[in-house]
Amino acid sequence: MPSERESKVPQSVLRAWRLTGKVTFLGNGLINDTYRVDDNFVLQRINSKVFDNPQAVVRNYQKIAPVLEGLIPRIIPTQKDEPFALDQTNEVWRLTEFCPGKSFNVLPGKWCFTAGLAFGEMLARLQNQMISLEPVIQHFHRFEHYTSKLENVYFKQPSLPELDKLREMRSGLGKFHSPEQVIHGDCKVDNLIFDPKSDRLCKVVDLDTVMWGQPAWDFGDLLRSIVTTGSKDRVRSSELEQRMQDGCSGFFQYYTLPSESSIDQFAEAPVYMSLMLATRFLTDHLSGSQYFKTDFPEQNLVRAREQLNVAEWFQEHIVGLRELASVD
DSSP states (O other), rough: OOOOOOGSSOHHHHHTTOOOSSSOOOOOOSSSSEEEEEEEEEEEEOOOOTTTHHHHHHHHHHTTTTTTTTBBBEEEEEEEEOOEEEEEEOOOOEEEEEEOOOOOOOGGGHHHHHHHHHHHHHHHTTOOOOOOOOSTTTTTTOOHHHHHHHHHHHHTTTHHHHHHHHHHHHHTTOOOOOEEEEEEEEOGGEEEEETTTTSOOOEEEETTTTEEEEHHHHHHHHHHHOOOOOOOSSOOOHHHHHHHHHHHHHHHOOOOSSSSGHHHHHHHHHHHHHHHHHHHHHHHHEEEEESSHHHSHHHHHHHHHHHHHHHHHHTTTTTHHHHHHHHO
């Protein structure tokens, strides 16, 4: 008997691709609902509460797919040769090839270099591509936008020490002014599929947020996710430093900085991305956790605190990051 989650896949959607295999809920994504169909396909409903135009998400994917061939999963058209299917409520569903392998919320240290390679190669391939993309989330990664939203909900809440820390830390951030390019937009390590039998990457996934933006944002998000261990035990700084170094080494093996003046921006990017994510988690917590999925009431507050700690750690290592980013 199918579980409640699995039974939520409409039969009309399965018929669009003539899918008859076993449907199993897949992954730990905080936004979309994702299912595996046998061992061949991944079926996903794009969350229309997050993406105002889910069809644009699919069209953007189609535009970048030729440039990233072999690095990202192939999209599978419906029986009518459409890139997506609509259910009775006009929700958008898409089907991609299933990539056998494993993803990690906390990446084992031996794969930090490979993670850097993967996102470095992706950004390098996209670096000089003039691809016209449709916006899917307004103001995404724009710190001022998220700060404004937090301030709006904060006035309705009791005082929080996390907000004071956010204000203090973000005041020292510089501006990002490198030439924009097409970026992934969500370069965290759990968006990589690895071959568990080797150190090789299978695919880069979850490209819903692909957009024009600062390449340093992707780099910062990569390093942020590499050192976010989620461990209740204090991880030695030397271990985190090694993870950071391995991620940088892999990334810059493929990716070349736009200019020497970009070094400071790339060095500050992990602080920027950690603080921005902390801001979003805290805002969602104060708003009743309407955006990110949670397993318990305080989870978004816990997530915000963790990202503040990560941001503090990166602030202490900006000098080292400048050196890693400036190595030819």
